[in-house]
Amino acid sequence: xxxxxxxxxxxxxxxxxxxxxxxxxxxxxxxxxxxxxxxxxxxxxxxxxxxxxxxxxxxxxxxxxxxxxxxxxxxxxxxxxxxxxxxx
Numbered sequence: 001x002x003x004x005x006x007x008x009x010x011x012x013x014x015x016x017x018x019x020x021x022x023x024x025x026x027x028x029x030x031x032x033x034x035x036x037x038x039x040x041x042x043x044x045x046x047x048x049x050x051x052x053x054x055x056x057x058x059x060x061x062x063x064x065x066x067x068x069x070x071x072x073x074x075x076x077x078x079x080x081x082x083x084x085x086x087x088x
Contacts, residue, residue: 004045004046007038008039008042008043008046010038011035011038011039011041011042012039014031014034014035015032015035015039018031018032018034026069026073029062029065029066029069030062030063030066032062032066033059033060033066036055036056036062037055037056037059039055039058040052040053040055040056040059
């Protein structure tokens with residue numbers, strides 16, 4: 001197994017684990033975004049740039065999903081504790 005293949009295997013395994021655990025914590029969604037970025041780098045290095053573009057898009061989608069989940073959880077926590085946060 002080449003170093004590039006091992007990198008690809010790591011990226012794919014990280015995506016699988018992060019996706020499987022995504023409902024447990026928003027941090028797994030962020031891990032999914034990072035793993036998708038690694039996957040994009042891997043397929044780009046393999047020469048399959050159209051797949052790299054798709055992986056990069058999945059990375060952005062996962063990052064936006066993480067950001068939205070963090071905001072929602074922060075708002076829910078503020079409501080549960082009876083505090084209000086004023087955002088600029």
